[in-house]
Amino acid sequence: MLEITEYSKFLISLLAIVDPLGAVPVFIALTVHQSDEQQGKTARLTIISVFAALMVALLLGEWILWAFGISIDAFRCAGGIILLLMGLTMLQSRGHSPEDIEAAQDETIALVPLTMPLLAGPGAMSAVIVYAHQSNSMLHYIAITGCILLVSSSLWLCFRFLSWFRQHLSKRSIVMSTRVMGLLLAAIAVEFIAGGIKGLFPQLFIG
Template identity: 30%
Template sequence: MDMATYITAFVTLFVVIDPVGLAPIFIAMTPNMSAAERHRIGLRAVVVAAVLLMLFGLVGEAILTGIGISLPAFRIAGGLLLFLTALDMLFERRTERREGQAEADPPGHDPSVFPLAMPLLAGPGALATMILLVGEGRGIGHVVMINLMMLTVLGIALLLFALATPLARALGRTGTMVVTRLLGMLLAALSVQFVIDGLIGTGLVG
């Protein structure tokens, strides 16, 4: 396949993953954290997302089919989980938990795996896109190129995550709280769209 095919794959993954749109959400999910903590969380999220996307590109459809899960059902589940995170952001529950603790958050409050890695970076749309893109060609070279395009998009996301600390410093506490609530609303809308798309995929909604 020619290079134009892989450029199209890059653009498709960039639009679906949307690293630019995730950067402010990353700030909202890592309040009061140092640059080192943000870097660690961002790097872990990107690595986990990369592994998931590679895995689904290779055997994702077989895995879901094998356990009786359709892609629309997977999308609905991701939307419901994302909605719970949006509620936390809207009502500042995450910030209140952090401010009420003198010590570092326990592992359960680390947002790197959920919701950053999944379903924000490696969401149902991105996982389904990887399955489709890998299936468009044959041979190890095609698989390597698709994964290279995916890693490039995630690399851009990591770079934007690295800019989170200076941006949060510029916003200040009040600005960060306003952005957090605004993005919580947008995230809630995105999660509902995931559910609607899943329902349409099942044929229950026209």
């Protein structure tokens, strides 16, 4: 099991990637023509799908890498680059703003595009796989699962109070939150890349 600070970093990075607060305006836009009952079903399916996708990455991600012959250090570098690009984008953007958002009448939008690729996309899965590889103990996997549960719970809270957000949350506050998360994510991404490079080229760090 790792130190508690490492799990704090993982939790912060996963929160930054999923960005539950920034997902609120996207969810509202996609479900604008749904009834309250349909909107509730869509929210529940989205939360379950995000949790399931991240758990698959936790439990099977390393095996998938092995099947394709990809080293964890190479994946760490690639994941770090993805996270860095996402962080930089978040620093410059106005939050989640997917192009050509269309209203939908059913709950399938919970899977695409809400779960994939907006919330539990490559960036989130990369973070889970990289951190999962750092220890093989059962407590480590339980801690990672706990972090995923906390992120899913934060997403549930944001969706639970959609009506409150519509009335009180300004676009400026969403932008500010997204940019702060982007800065934290970029810093964590740099550590990912540095660790991957060190693993791929250990001779560069001898002496």
